[in-house]
Amino acid sequence: MPEAETLRQLTGLQSLDALPTASSGRLDLDALPATQMRKLALSWWFTESLAPLGRMTGIEQLRVDLCRDPVDPISKMTALKYLHVRGPAKGWAKLRECVRLEVAHLIEVQIANLRRWNTWTQLRNFTLSGRGVGSLAGLETFEQLEELTFLNLRMEDLSPLRGLPRLTTLTLRMVPGGVDLESVAALPALRALVIEGHAVTHVLDLPTVRPLAKAVALEELVLCQTKVEDGDLMPLAGLPKLRRLWLTEIANVEALRAARPDIAIHYHYDHYPLPDPKREALKEHLGAVTIWKPGEGLEQWSIFQSLALDLGVATNYAAENRIKREVRQRDPGLAERLDWDTEGRAVGVYAKSEADIRTVANIVNDLVGLATKRRPA
Secondary structure, rough: OHHHHHHOOOOOOOOOEOOOOOOOEOOOOHHHHHOOOOOEEEHHHEEOOOOHHHHOOOOOOOEOOEEEEHHHHHHHOOOOEEEEEEEOOEEHHHHHHHOOOOEEEEOOOOEOHHHHHHOOOOOEEEEEEEEEOOOOOOOOHOOOOEEEEEEOOOEEOOOOHHOOOOOEEEEEEEHHHHHHHHHOOOOOOEEEEEOOOOOOOOEEEEEEOOOHOOOOOOOOEEOOOEEOOOOOOHHHHHHOOOEEEEEEEOEEEEHHHHHHHOEEEEEOOOOOOOOOHHOOOEEEEOOOOOEEOOOEEOOEEEEOOOHHHHHHOOHHHHHHHHHHHHHHHHOOOHHHOOOOOEEOOOEEEEOOHHHHHHHEEEHHHHHHHHHHHOOOO
C-alpha cells in the first residue's frame, strides 16, 4: 500500500485502485487530494479511516468493501455514475442521494424494499445481492435498466420486473428457492436469461419452463445447476428468436432438437456441447480452477470458467483485471506470455506451456482463498 507521504506528492492524482492483493499497510485517505478524486477503489480492511470519503464529493466511480460501516459518506457523492459496494453496511437507503448512478453493484444488502432508491432514474446496470433484502418493491421505477443480476436473494416474487421495458439481460444466481417465471416472461425486451442454482451441491428444481413460452424476445437461455422437473423443454420450441440453450442437468432435448434444429443445445456451462469423452479427458481440476490441456482444436493450455463469484467481484471482466494485476505483481514475465479472451460468462486465459497455466491456476486459488477470508462470517 502506498505510504501517506508518497500519496501527498501526487498532487495531480485523480484515480487510485487501492484494493490490496498481497500488500501490507493501510491506506490513509487524508493523504489524497479529496476535491479532485474521480475514481477510487478501496477496502475497509486496509484503510485507516473511511471518514475522509465524505469530502470526496466529486468521485464518479467508486468501489468499496465495507464491514458494518454506514454508507453516509458515499451518499454525499452525488456525481457517482459507477458504484460497487460490498457489505455488510448500514443505511443502504441513503444511497438515494446518488441520483446520477448508471451502474450499481450492491452486495450483502440489508433493506426492507427498494422504494427509497426511486431517484435512480439513469440506472442501466444493477446487481443486487443479500438475503437481507425484504422485497423488490420499487424496482419497477428503474425504467432505464438494461442489465440486472440478482444474487442469493428470494426470487419467488419478481413482479416488480414487469415494469422494466428496456431490460434485455437477466441473471438469477445462487437461487435459494423458487423463481417467478411468469414475471420474467412478461419482460418485453428480454433477450438473455441465466438461472443458476444456489451452489454446486444444490440443484435448483424448476417445476416447468412453460411460463417462458411467453418470452418471445428470448435469444439465449442458460439453466445452470437447474433441473426442469417435468423434463419438458417443448414450451421453448415456440420462441421465434431462441438460438442458444445451455444446460448442466440432463433433460429430454430430442423433441426440442427435432422441432427446432436451429437452436444450439449445449450441456455444460463452459461452452462445450454434449459430453465428449475425448474432451473430458483434457480437463483437470486444480482447486477452484479447471485447467484444459491442448487438444480437440485447442493448441494452448487454457482456463475458461466463471470466476466472478469466487473472487468476490461483480463480473468476469473485473475478475480478469484482478487476476492480471496479481500475475503482473508476482511474475511480469508470465504476464507477457499470457493471452486473454474473457467473455461475460467466463474468464479466458491461454498459455503455451503447462507450467504457465498451472502458475495462473495457483494464483487464482490464492485470490479465491483471500476473498473467502475477507468475507465476514
